[in-house]
Amino acid sequence: xxxxxxxxxxxxxxxxxxxxxxxxxxxxxxxxxxxxxxxxxxxxxxxxxxxxxxxxxxxxxxxxxxxxxxxxxxxxxxxxxxxxxxxxxxxxxxxxxxxxxxxxxxxxxxxxxxxxxxxxxxxxxxxxxxxxxxxxxxxxxxxxxxxxxxxxxxxxxxxxxxxxxxxxxxxxxxxxxxxxxxxxxxxxxxxxxxxxxxxxxxxxxxxxxxxxxxxxxxxxxxxxxxxxxxxxxxxxxxxxxxxxxxxxxxxxxxxxxxxxxxxxxxxxxxxxxxxxxxxxxxxxxxxxxxxxxxxxxxxxxxxxxxxxxxxxxxxxxxxxxxxxxxxxxxxxxxxxxxxxxxxxxxxxxxxxxxxxxxxxxxxxxxxxxxxxxxxxxxxxxxxxxxxxxxxxxxxxxxxxxxxxxxxxxxxxxxxxxxxxxxxxxxxxxxxxxxxxxxxxxxxxxxxxxxxxxxxxxxxxxxxxxxxx
Ligand code: MN
Ligand code: MN
Numbered sequence: 001x002x003x004x005x006x007x008x009x010x011x012x013x014x015x016x017x018x019x020x021x022x023x024x025x026x027x028x029x030x031x032x033x034x035x036x037x038x039x040x041x042x043x044x045x046x047x048x049x050x051x052x053x054x055x056x057x058x059x060x061x062x063x064x065x066x067x068x069x070x071x072x073x074x075x076x077x078x079x080x081x082x083x084x085x086x087x088x089x090x091x092x093x094x095x096x097x098x099x100x101x102x103x104x105x106x107x108x109x110x111x112x113x114x115x116x117x118x119x120x121x122x123x124x125x126x127x128x129x130x131x132x133x134x135x136x137x138x139x140x141x142x143x144x145x146x147x148x149x150x151x152x153x154x155x156x157x158x159x160x161x162x163x164x165x166x167x168x169x170x171x172x173x174x175x176x177x178x179x180x181x182x183x184x185x186x187x188x189x190x191x192x193x194x195x196x197x198x199x200x201x202x203x204x205x206x207x208x209x210x211x212x213x214x215x216x217x218x219x220x221x222x223x224x225x226x227x228x229x230x231x232x233x234x235x236x237x238x239x240x241x242x243x244x245x246x247x248x249x250x251x252x253x254x255x256x257x258x259x260x261x262x263x264x265x266x267x268x269x270x271x272x273x274x275x276x277x278x279x280x281x282x283x284x285x286x287x288x289x290x291x292x293x294x295x296x297x298x299x300x301x302x303x304x305x306x307x308x309x310x311x312x313x314x315x316x317x318x319x320x321x322x323x324x325x326x327x328x329x330x331x332x333x334x335x336x337x338x339x340x341x342x343x344x345x346x347x348x349x350x351x352x353x354x355x356x357x358x359x360x361x362x363x364x365x366x367x368x369x370x371x372x373x374x375x376x377x378x379x380x381x382x383x384x385x386x387x388x389x390x391x392x393x394x395x396x397x398x399x400x401x402x403x404x405x406x407x408x409x410x411x412x413x414x415x416x417x418x419x420x421x422x423x424x425x426x427x428x429x430x431x432x433x434x435x436x437x438x439x440x441x442x443x444x445x446x447x448x449x450x451x452x453x454x455x456x457x458x459x460x461x462x463x464x465x466x467x468x
Contacts, residue, residue, distance in 0.1 A: 020404055022366045022452030027404050032455035035281070036265060039454060040255040042277045043267050047169070047250045048152045049087045049299045049309075052110035052273065056089055056280055056297060057081065063284045065091060068319070074326045082319045087111075087309040088299040090319050091283055093465075095292040100329040102337025103292040103320070104468050105430070106283070106461045107311065107421050108276035108344060109301035112269040113137030113443050115144060115178075115203055117153075117247040122207075122239060124224035129208035131176075133249065134200070137302030141198040143444050145180035149205065153247035155237050163235045165245075168252045175252045176205050205249055251445040263366070263451055270447040272301065275343035275436040278458035286465045292323070293465040301344070301421055311421040317428070332429070339390070340432040341464055342422035343457065345449075346370045346408050348438030356416075361409040363438035365449075368404030368456040372434035375410050377417025384426035386433035393468070394433065401463040404456045408438065435460060 022029055042059075046052035060081055068080040074094050081091040088110070095103075114136050121131040135141065150168025157163065168175045180198075181189050189197060211222035212229060219225075231237055255267035276297050283295040300310030307313065321331040349362040363370035373391060376383030391407075398405045410418055426432040437457050440448040 019364070020367060020406075022368055022404050022450075022456060027368075027456075028402060029452055029455060032451055033262075035455050035458060036451040038281070039274070039277045040265060040267070043255040043269060043273055044169075046110070046273060047150070047269060048112075048114070048248050049110045050154065050246075051152060052276065052297065053083060053086055053089050056091075056110075057083065059280065059284065060091055068092075068322070070322050072326065074323060080323075082315075084299075084309050084313070084315045088315070089297050090316060091280070091295045091297075092323065093283060093286060093289045093293045094323070094327075095289040097291050098329060099292055099324050099327045099334045100337070101291055102334060102339065103294050104289075104465055105294040105296060105338060105340040105425070106279035106343050106464065107296035107298060107340055107425055108279045108436075109272045109298045109305075109311075109421060110276050111137070111299045111302050112250075112271060112273070113139045113302055115139075115149075115205070115249040117205070117242070117245070117249070119243050119245075120239075121242055121247075122224060122227065124221045127209060127211075127223060128206060129223045129227045131205040131207055131249075132201075133203045133205060135203060136248070138443050140194065140444065141200065141203060142194060144203060145178040145198060147177070147445055148252035149176040149178070149249045150252035151176060151205075151247060151249055153245060155235060155241050155245040155247075157237070157241060157244070163237060165235065165247060176207055176249065178203055179206055253446070258448055264448055265451060265454070266446055266448050268445055268447070270437070270439055270449050271345045271442055272343070272436070274345060274439070274449050274454055275457060278437075278454060279341075279343050279461050282458055282461035282465055285462060289465055291468070294320070296421075298421055305421055305424050311424040335429045338430045339464075339468060340422075340425045340430050341435045341461060342420050342425060342432055343461065344420040344422075344434055344436045345439045345442060346372055346434070346436055347410055347442060348440050348449075350440050356411050358409070358412045361407070363406055363408035365438060365440070366452050367406045367438075368453060369398075369435055369460040370406050370408040370438050370453075372408055372410065372436075375417065375419050375422065375434060378414060382417070382419050382423065384423040384432055386422075386426075387431065390431050390433055394435075394464075397463055397468055398460055401459065401467065403460045403463055404452075405435075405460060 045055045065079040076096045078094040115133045118132040155163040208227040212226035215222035251268040258264035258266040298311045300307045305311040374383035374385040437453045
């Protein structure tokens with residue numbers, strides 16, 4: 001009886017898939033915690049896409065990357081980048097093989113759901129000064145009141161000067177808040193559905209309460225005048241300058257270790273800096289690149305990859321075409337031989353909300369980088385649906401290089417869905433698949449990931465750049 005049982009066990013072991021954990025003996029997480037310290041620093045500095053691009057350039061230049069200028073002579077091993085209007089960036093390490101053999105691309109996005117100031121934002125009401133806002137990306141509006149907020153962005157002046165604004169990240173800075181209703185008077189509010197609890201036009205940012213010196217009771221907008229005066233003294237701006245400003249409000253808390261075992265990170269903006277940073281680091285750390293390795297950090301993914309800095313923009317094609325020309329090949333030949341990991345987050349199965357996921361096809365915390373063959377919704381609509389052949393090649397690559405990976409779907413069939421930049425890259429005739437870190441509380445002001453999954457995503461992209 002017992003020997004028969006062990007024979008069945010043997011068969012199971014051989015024939016069945018078994019779930020794996022990053023902390024089993026099979027995998028090395030050496031360097032994982034150090035890597036995540038660097039990632040946390042990147043998060044704290046890069047709370048908007050503009051700040052991410054700035055920090056990315058600083059890190060890349062320290063590793064010998066230089067801005068690409070059209071017509072530049074390129075040799076294997078050259079490290080270049082192209083800054084797209086300060087909001088997205090593409091970096092490349094020129095490979096030993098010709099670009100006609102294709103390039104290996106890791107494409108992440110560096111914009112995150114947040115709250116933007118309207119173009120004419122400042123007003124006074126009931127003795128308080130506030131900013132009108134329009135939220136950016138898919139947020140649950142009820143999660144944003146009554147948390148500390150900071151402000152980042154730029155004001156572009158008619159003179160051509162750019163004024164940078166950054167308030168709240170330094171511990172000595174003031175912060176901001178969206179107020180919420182006290183429960184004592186919340187009878188009507190609490191009866192609303194979650195989507196309607198906080199109307200979009202109520203996401204107003206409290207930013208002052210003190211009237212300007214010398215104002216009397218009957219002076220109109222004395223608090224607003226005081227705030228505008230402070231802004232004028234600090235930044236040299238007047239109210240009209242808001243019309244040509246981009247000012248973003250994000251949570252005013254930095255990345256923190258989460259759990260007694262410090263195995264996780266809680267932070268704002270993991271989606272998708274948790275894939276952007278590993279993609280960037282994999283490129284900076286790549287020992288060698290047979291094929292040219294490309295890291296794309298895109299903007300506007302959270303609103304559909306639109307616009308001049310989004311993945312649909314010809315900025316990407318133009319840059320790749322430029323470097324193709326430099327090596328005597330065409331863009332179409334390069335693209336048809338290229339492969340892309342669309343490095344973006346996916347949902348991790350949450351024990352608080354297990355019903356929205358189907359367990360057999362879900363990503364789990366600590367089970368490594370998650371591949372998604374398809375995203376989309378209702379019959380895979382809007383998915384680029386990666387090929388079985390590509391997945392097989394990646395299975396082999398990851399298994400040979402000690403990368404823990406898992407296959408995942410974004411929730412149960414017909415439960416909802418989502419998309420990434422994958423479809424916009426695939427339609428350029430590039431084999432593309434989603435690969436990234438599983439996240440808890442995605443799109444909330446404070447998202448959670450596991451350090452081991454961040455590290456495995458880095459190892460996966462590094463192996464892809466070096467050996468695929
Ligand atoms: Mn994302
Ligand atoms: Mn997202």
